[in-house]
Structures are given as structure tokens and as C-alpha cells.
Amino acid sequence: MRRNLAHHHNGLRFFESAARHLSFTRAAEELCVTQAAVSHQVRALEEALALQLFERRPRQVNLSPAGARLLAVLSSSFDQIESVLNELKRQGSSSLQLAVTPSFSSRWLMPRLPMFWDAHPDIELHLHHTAQGDALARGAADAAIIWTNSKPEKPGRLWAQRLFGTTLSPVCAPGLARPDAPLSTPDALRHYPLLHEDSIEDWQRWMLAAGVADAQVQHGPVIDDSNALLMAAMSGRGVALGRLALVADDLRSGRLIRPFECSIEADGAYWLIASPATAEQPRFKALVAFLQAEAKTPAEHHPG
Structure with missing residues (x-):
């Protein structure tokens, strides 16, 4: 045959x-x-x-x-x-192909990567910026960092390691507050557009945690990309629930402010996934160790 x-x-x-x-x-x-x-x-x-x-x-x-x-x-x-x-072919080279979303790359990974490059000059880390979660299945990358609400499940075909979760807190442009509706209490959010990333459920949970009764959160644009969501907030289009792990530098620089300290845990988390063969490679293990160490450092304590 x-x-x-x-x-x-x-x-x-x-x-x-x-x-x-x-x-x-x-x-x-x-x-x-x-x-x-x-x-x-x-x-x-x-x-x-x-x-x-x-x-x-x-x-x-x-x-x-x-x-x-x-x-x-x-x-x-x-x-x-x-x-x-x-x-x-990639196993025979010193390169490592990592798929990441543009928002995670620009707001969390890129500020930290110079330290990885300095510590491992022999590893060629190539970033593939994509919003698609099937980069591994298509053979376009050796590993990927994804945001998911549950543990990736592909027994025997996928190595997965949780990196970190994050909290959500209202963020907006410094000049957004109006004199007739100062952002002095969470109840004032009734008078401002709310920006949603995936659905209205996060804002519903936050309002409940902040003690706002009968809050109307059904209105407002849904922007399913963290970068675009935060850009809309920075331009004064409304108040967003920002992932604090991604907005630390924007808060330090004053591009965004947190009008309220109340925060809630996000339902999802960032996971590092790879094929079992990739997971055994020394260069990938070096990346895992670096990401795990950085994940333990609170975003607000990282130099921006």
C-alpha cells in the first residue's frame, strides 16, 4: 500500500x-x-x-x-x-515564535521584553500579533498567550500554564468629569457613557460591588479589543472597565485616571499555551520562567 x-x-x-x-x-x-x-x-x-x-x-x-x-x-x-x-524546522533553530494579541503585547509584554533579550541574547523571539486563537493549530507559532475564561482543554495535544488574572476598575480621561455631574461617587456614572469590552455583565458586577442600586448599564458601545477600548476612554468617549494589569503605565502617565478605587476580579486570565514538543525545549522553558517571574510582579510596581 x-x-x-x-x-x-x-x-x-x-x-x-x-x-x-x-x-x-x-x-x-x-x-x-x-x-x-x-x-x-x-x-x-x-x-x-x-x-x-x-x-x-x-x-x-x-x-x-x-x-x-x-x-x-x-x-x-x-x-x-x-x-x-x-x-x-523551528526546533532546529534558535528562534521562538510567540503569538500574542496587540493589546497584551503593547501594554504588558513589550515593556518587559528588553530584560528577556538582555538575559537570553541567543534566543530569537519572534512576535506574531494576532487576535486569532488558532495560531498553534495553523502552525504559525510555537506558543501563544491568550485570554480565556477557562483552562484550555486539549488533553495530550496542548501544554498550558496560567500566567495571571487581573482586576477591573473604571478608568477614563482626566477631563471627562462634568461640573454638573462630578465623579465623586459611583452613582454619578449614571450620567456618563459606559464602554463595554465583551458584554454588559462586567459593568453589572462592578455596579453591584460598588453599591449602585438599579444601575442602567445596557447602553453604550461594545468594543471587543482592549487597545481600542482604552483609546476610546482616553479620547473622552466614556468610562471603561480597564484591566489594571494593562493600564498601569497609562495611569502613571496621567493618560487615564481611576475615579473610584472599587475593583472586581475579571472572569478570565492570561494563559501561555504551546505544543508538548515545544514545552520541552530549553528556549521555551527560559521564556516560561521569565513570564512567570514577571507575572508575580504587580503591574503598578513595574517601571514604566
Whole structure:
């Protein structure tokens, strides 16, 4: 069976490209061969299988049911092969690919990274800024720092370490308060727009903790990115519940203020995730040790 598979390697490769593009011409361009070569390889594969993989029409080709079934298997297999090859290639180098969200990178990680680079000049840490949580699955990174409300669960396929949680507290621009509605008590927030990051539930919990009865928190924009949320607050668009781990530098510089000391624990936390193979690498263990040490240092005590 394996000898048969090897015999049809080119046919499978040419078929996968033609099926993905639904075009022999575009497959030929991708593979840097002639259209006739693609057609020949696909025909040979069809003859070997005694099946028609394409429904050929004038100026158009569509997959047959057998072709669609084969493409699904090949696409998944090729993706897995590429992911493994990328991981093996990275294992042989000194680089480490880390996926992070732009907000976490700019507000927490980047101020601390110079210390890691100074301590480990032999480790090439490459940051991939993405809001997508599937960077590991796509083979785009060795590890990722994600925000999640629960422990990542993929037994046997994922290494996960909780870094830290954070508290939420109202933050706003210094000049937001109006003379007719000074921010002297939490009840004054009734007169200001509230900015929501994910849902209204965090503001509901904060109002309850602050002793504000019957607070109306249903209104106000929902901005599902921490950076954009804080920029809106800085520009005077309203009051946001900021993650204190991310806003320490903004508070020190005066770009934001905390009108009230009351805070609540955020439901989520930041987790570091990686494949089990990556977790065993010395360069990754060095990064883990650094992040864990930094996570234990309160944000307000870190030099900005």
C-alpha cells in the first residue's frame, strides 16, 4: 500500500492543487509546470483508481463525489504535514515564535521584553500579533498567550500554564468629569457613557460591588479589543472597565485616571499555551520562567 502511495505521489499533489483551485491552469501556475502535465498526472491517477475525480465541462471543471472526498483527506493531510515540517524546522533553530494579541503585547509584554533579550541574547523571539486563537493549530507559532475564561482543554495535544488574572476598575480621561455631574461617587456614572469590552455583565458586577442600586448599564458601545477600548476612554468617549494589569503605565502617565478605587476580579486570565514538543525545549522553558517571574510582579510596581 505504501509503495502504491509513493507511486501516485505526483498525481495526488497535482490533483490537490487542481481540486483546490477548480482549475488546471491555476494549478499549473502554482506548481510551475504546464497545464498538460497537470492533466496527464490527474488522468493517470483516475485510471489507477478507476474513478472519475473531476466532472469536466467546457471551460469548467467540478469535483465528482469521489474527488471531493479525496480532496478533504488530502487537504487535511497536507496541512498537518506542513505544520509538522514547520515545527521541526523551528526546533532546529534558535528562534521562538510567540503569538500574542496587540493589546497584551503593547501594554504588558513589550515593556518587559528588553530584560528577556538582555538575559537570553541567543534566543530569537519572534512576535506574531494576532487576535486569532488558532495560531498553534495553523502552525504559525510555537506558543501563544491568550485570554480565556477557562483552562484550555486539549488533553495530550496542548501544554498550558496560567500566567495571571487581573482586576477591573473604571478608568477614563482626566477631563471627562462634568461640573454638573462630578465623579465623586459611583452613582454619578449614571450620567456618563459606559464602554463595554465583551458584554454588559462586567459593568453589572462592578455596579453591584460598588453599591449602585438599579444601575442602567445596557447602553453604550461594545468594543471587543482592549487597545481600542482604552483609546476610546482616553479620547473622552466614556468610562471603561480597564484591566489594571494593562493600564498601569497609562495611569502613571496621567493618560487615564481611576475615579473610584472599587475593583472586581475579571472572569478570565492570561494563559501561555504551546505544543508538548515545544514545552520541552530549553528556549521555551527560559521564556516560561521569565513570564512567570514577571507575572508575580504587580503591574503598578513595574517601571514604566
